[in-house]
Amino acid sequence: MRRLGNQSNALIEALHTVQESFGYLDKDSIRYVATSLRVPLSQAYGVATFYHFFSLKPPGEHTCVVCTGTACYIKGAAKLLQAIEQKFGIRPGETTPDGKLSLVTARCLGSCGLAPVGVFDQQISGMLTQAALMAKIGRMEHHDA
Amino acid sequence: MTPEELGEIAATQQEAALRFKHRVHVCTAASCLSSGGDKVKQELAKEVSKQGRDKQCLVKGVGCMGLCAAGPLVSVKPDNLMYQRVRAEDAADVVKSLGDTPVGRLECATDQPFFRRQVKIVLENSGRVDPEKIGDYVAANGYEGLLKALTEFSPGEVVEQVLRSGLRGRGGAGYPTGLKWSMVAKADSNRKYVICNGDEGDPGAFMDRSVLEGDPHRVLEGMAIAGYGVGAAQGYIYVRAEYPLAIKNLKTAIRQAQHHGLLGTNIFGTTFSFNVDLRLGAGAFVCGEETALIASIEGRRGMPRTRPPYPAAEGLWGEPTLINNVETFANIPPIIRNGGDWFARIGTEKSKGTKVFALAGRVANTGLIEVPMGITLREIVFEIGGGIPDGRQFKAVQTGGPSGGCIPAESLDMPVDYESLKKLGSIMGSGGMIVMDDSSCMVDVAKFFMEFCKSESCGKCVPCRVGTYQMHELLERIANGSAGAKELATLEELCDLVQNTSLCGLGQSAPNPVLSTLRYFREEYRAHIEDKTCPAHVCPIGSAKEVTA
Numbered sequence: 001m002r003r004l005g006n007q008s009n010a011l012i013e014a015l016h017t018v019q020e021s022f023g024y025l026d027k028d029s030i031r032y033v034a035t036s037l038r039v040p041l042s043q044a045y046g047v048a049t050f051y052h053f054f055s056l057k058p059p060g061e062h063t064c065v066v067c068t069g070t071a072c073y074i075k076g077a078a079k080l081l082q083a084i085e086q087k088f089g090i091r092p093g094e095t096t097p098d099g100k101l102s103l104v105t106a107r108c109l110g111s112c113g114l115a116p117v118g119v120f121d122q123q124i125s126g127m128l129t130q131a132a133l134m135a136k137i138g139r140m141e142h143h144d145a
Numbered sequence: 146m147t148p149e150e151l152g153e154i155a156a157t158q159q160e161a162a163l164r165f166k167h168r169v170h171v172c173t174a175a176s177c178l179s180s181g182g183d184k185v186k187q188e189l190a191k192e193v194s195k196q197g198r199d200k201q202c203l204v205k206g207v208g209c210m211g212l213c214a215a216g217p218l219v220s221v222k223p224d225n226l227m228y229q230r231v232r233a234e235d236a237a238d239v240v241k242s243l244g245d246t247p248v249g250r251l252e253c254a255t256d257q258p259f260f261r262r263q264v265k266i267v268l269e270n271s272g273r274v275d276p277e278k279i280g281d282y283v284a285a286n287g288y289e290g291l292l293k294a295l296t297e298f299s300p301g302e303v304v305e306q307v308l309r310s311g312l313r314g315r316g317g318a319g320y321p322t323g324l325k326w327s328m329v330a331k332a333d334s335n336r337k338y339v340i341c342n343g344d345e346g347d348p349g350a351f352m353d354r355s356v357l358e359g360d361p362h363r364v365l366e367g368m369a370i371a372g373y374g375v376g377a378a379q380g381y382i383y384v385r386a387e388y389p390l391a392i393k394n395l396k397t398a399i400r401q402a403q404h405h406g407l408l409g410t411n412i413f414g415t416t417f418s419f420n421v422d423l424r425l426g427a428g429a430f431v432c433g434e435e436t437a438l439i440a441s442i443e444g445r446r447g448m449p450r451t452r453p454p455y456p457a458a459e460g461l462w463g464e465p466t467l468i469n470n471v472e473t474f475a476n477i478p479p480i481i482r483n484g485g486d487w488f489a490r491i492g493t494e495k496s497k498g499t500k501v502f503a504l505a506g507r508v509a510n511t512g513l514i515e516v517p518m519g520i521t522l523r524e525i526v527f528e529i530g531g532g533i534p535d536g537r538q539f540k541a542v543q544t545g546g547p548s549g550g551c552i553p554a555e556s557l558d559m560p561v562d563y564e565s566l567k568k569l570g571s572i573m574g575s576g577g578m579i580v581m582d583d584s585s586c587m588v589d590v591a592k593f594f595m596e597f598c599k600s601e602s603c604g605k606c607v608p609c610r611v612g613t614y615q616m617h618e619l620l621e622r623i624a625n626g627s628a629g630a631k632e633l634a635t636l637e638e639l640c641d642l643v644q645n646t647s648l649c650g651l652g653q654s655a656p657n658p659v660l661s662t663l664r665y666f667r668e669e670y671r672a673h674i675e676d677k678t679c680p681a682h683v684c685p686i687g688s689a690k691e692v693t694a
Binding site for chain 1: 179214216345346347348349386425426428443444503504505506511513543579585593597603
C-alpha cells in the first residue's frame, strides 16, 4: 500500500495484494485496508463484493478452475462441471466439506484454442475430457498425501 | 536515450541475431504454455548446449504464432520451418535436425491457407520477437514510430495521420480513432490521460491477451504516441487479473522502457514526458465499458455512468481522457512509421486495415488470425479455419461475444467489416469468433449468453438488471419445454425494451444474441415451444420439472 502511495484509488490493487498473500479477503483485512487508505468501510466492502475475482471465503487446499467461456461451453464445459458435481458433490463456488477441493468457474481464460480448459492449482491444462479432468484432480489431491 | 542510441541498439541486436545460423523460436504464450511450451523451450536450450551448438543456435521464447490448436509450436529460422505439437522428448531430434533434414513427424506446413491468407500488421512481431527483451523489439523497428512522431511531427500532425489512416476503434463499436484523438487534443486542460483498455471480457476472445503477451512494447509505444498527440503525460493500462502472463510481460516491458528512457521524462531529448502505470481488473465484464473502467481505475465499483459527458471531455478524475483498446494502440506505431495513407489502402472503404480474430469453437484450426477487412466469413471459417471437424455440418458463427449475434450459413459470403456485421444483427466486437456446428442448440446458446449478461449486469439501471433476469427465465422455460407462444412474445418485447432503455453498452446489446437467433433460427424456438423437442438434443425437454429450479 505504501508503494501505491496510500491513496484511495489504490483500493483494488491493495485488495489484490491481500488476496494474493492470504488466498482470500477476510473481514479484518478489508477493515485494515479501508482504514489505511482512508476509504469508507462500505466502499471497501462494496468493491470486494462487486468484482468476481475477490473471494470472501477461504479456498480449499486445492483449487480446480473450469473455464465456462463461450468456446469452452461449445466444447462441453457444462459436462465437466456435472461430472465434478456428481463425484465430489460440489457446485461452482463451493468447497468440499473436508476443505480439500474448491471448484471455481472462470469467464474465460483466453486459451480458447484449447477448449475446454481447466486450471489445477495454477497449472493450466487444455482439451479436457471427463476422464482427463478426473485424473488431474486425482493427481492434485494425491500430490498432497 | 537519443535517436542514435536507438539505431545502435537495433543494429547490434540484428547483428547478434545473424551470428546464429539457426534460430529456434518457441511459442511461450498462454495457450502453448498450457500444453507445455515452457518445458519444450527449456529442453531445447539444454539440448543445444548438450550437443555443443551454443554458438550456432539460438533458442528464444516468442509470442503467439497463431495456430493454437496445434501447440506447442516451434519455428526454425531462417529455414522457415514450423513444428507442431512438440513435446519435451522431441527436443533432441529437433536440435539434431538443424541444418539437416527436418523432423518429418512434427512438421507443420507453413504454406497452408491458415498462414497464407493472413495479413499481419498488429501481429507482425508476434512469433518473432522475445516479449521480455526490449532490444528484440527495437531491432524490429520498435519505437521508431515514437521517434518519428516526436522529431518529425507536431502533435496536430500525429492526430492528422491517425485521421487519415481511417483506423476505427478495435474494441467493438468502431468509433473513428482519429476523431476521438482530436476531441481529446482539443479539450482544454493541463492534465489529460491516456487509458489502454485491456479488460478483454468477452468470453471466447483472446486477441488482446496475445498482443500484450507477445508484443507488449508495441502497445506502450502506441500509448506514448497517443500521449504526444493529445497532450497527455500519464497513461494507464487496465488489464484483467485473469491474464497473469500478460501482466508479467507488461511489467517487464514498462520497467525496460523506463530504464532506456523510452518512457519517463524528456523522451528522445525532447520536452515530451510520458509515463505508464498498470492497473489490474478484478473480473467484471462491465469494466470494459469506458466509464465503468474509469471508475475501476479510480478504485471504485466498476459501474458505468450516463454519457455525455464523454471521457474525452470528462474522464479519469474529471479530466479529458483518451480510451482506446489494446489492438487500436497496437495499430498506431506502424501507422506513424508508414504514414496514414499506407494504412488506408488496406481493407474496405469504410473499414480500414486488418482485424485480429480469435477463432475458436467447432473449427479445425483454432487460434489467432489477422485478416484484412472485407474478407468473407466463408474464407475465414473454411479456408483459414480449415472447416468443421468430424464431418459435421456448419451451423452458425458467433461474433462479438455476449453483445454480438449468430450469423447463419446463408450469410457466410458477407464481407467482414463494421457495417455488414451490424446489418446481419451482430457486431464486429473485439474479435471473438466462435464457430458452431449442428451439435449446438441455438436456444441454449442464447440462454448461455443471457446467463452471462445477467450475472455481469452491474445492477445500476433497472432495464438491464431486471430485464436480463427475466429474459433468462423465459429462455430457461423455452429450453425446458414449459413455454408457449405467449412467452416468446414477451421475450421479444423485453428484448426491445432492454435494448432501448439500458444505460450502457452491456444492457443495450444484451438482447443481441436472442434477437439474432430469433431472426435466423426461429424454427428452433418453434420446435421447443410447439413440438417440445430440441433438434440438437441439448435442452432437457421432458424433464421440465427438475430443471425449473
